[in-house]
Amino acid sequence: AQTVTQSQPEMSVQEAETVTLSCTYDTSESDYYLFWYKQPPSRQMILVIRQEAYKQQNATENRFSVNFQKAAKSFSLKISDSQLGDAAMYFCAYRGGGGADGLTFGKGTHLIIQP
Amino acid sequence: DAGVIQSPRHEVTEMGQEVTLRCKPISGHNSLFWYRQTMMRGLELLIYFNNNVPIDDSGMPEDRFSAKMPNASFSTLKIQPSEPRDSAVYFCASSVEGQGYNEQFFGPGTRLTVL
Numbered sequence: 001a002q003t004v005t006q007s008q009p010e011m012s013v014q015e016a017e018t019v020t021l022s023c024t025y026d027t028s029e030s031d032y033y034l035f036w037y038k039q040p041p042s043r044q045m046i047l048v049i050r051q052e053a054y055k056q057q058n059a060t061e062n063r064f065s066v067n068f069q070k071a072a073k074s075f076s077l078k079i080s081d082s083q084l085g086d087a088a089m090y091f092c093a094y095r096g097g098g099g100a101d102g103l104t105f106g107k108g109t110h111l112i113i114q115p
Numbered sequence: 116d117a118g119v120i121q122s123p124r125h126e127v128t129e130m131g132q133e134v135t136l137r138c139k140p141i142s143g144h145n146s147l148f149w150y151r152q153t154m155m156r157g158l159e160l161l162i163y164f165n166n167n168v169p170i171d172d173s174g175m176p177e178d179r180f181s182a183k184m185p186n187a188s189f190s191t192l193k194i195q196p197s198e199p200r201d202s203a204v205y206f207c208a209s210s211v212e213g214q215g216y217n218e219q220f221f222g223p224g225t226r227l228t229v230l
Contacts, residue, residue, distance in 0.1 A: 044221065
């Protein structure tokens with residue numbers, strides 16, 4: 001079974017600074033997808049960024065980028081120029097490449113933005 | 116376009132009562148997922164359907180939980196009888212199978228409290 005580990009229960013960063021959230025996973029599959037979801041206090045799950053395992057290039061979405069290390073099974077999220085609206089729970093998630101499979105989530109990292 | 120619709124948004128019930136949670140997926144989506152979120156266990160996949168057929172229900176915690184998808188536009192998650200440990204936020208998500216990474220779109224969740 002796949003597992004996803006987020007070792008940082010909580011992170012704090014000054015507004016406008018850069019922060020990196022860590023995620024490691026365990027799988028025996030070679031084809032899979034990785035995601036970062038944001039969950040603000042409204043509890044709505046919002047997709048931030050995704051990475052296909054077969055792509056070597058790291059995904060980027062505006063201020064959000066990932067560092068995908070397939071051999072190390074590591075998938076960290078970097079948020080640049082942190083904004084107050086970035087404050088939320090962030091979940092790393094794994095999905096197998098075999099079709100419409102469910103997501104396996106990490107326990108989450110609570111990100112605090114200091115003004 | 117309407118997103119995934121869940122009802123009710125909040126449910127408070129007493130131990131032993133039957134609870135039914137409802138979900139309407141995005142029109143045209145053919146995969147539907149039920150997740151549960153608790154402080155202790157995080158986000159867990161309970162069951163998912165593909166073309167209205169249950170594919171994997173290994174995450175359903177026990178026989179008190181059942182899920183159905185009678186048609187492409189409606190699914191229910193039923194708990195009978197309910198127990199205080201069932202208190203959680205229940206999310207429904209839907210996706211289109213066969214389009215690459217098959218992004219899952221989440222509903223707003225139902226917060227269930229069992230007294």
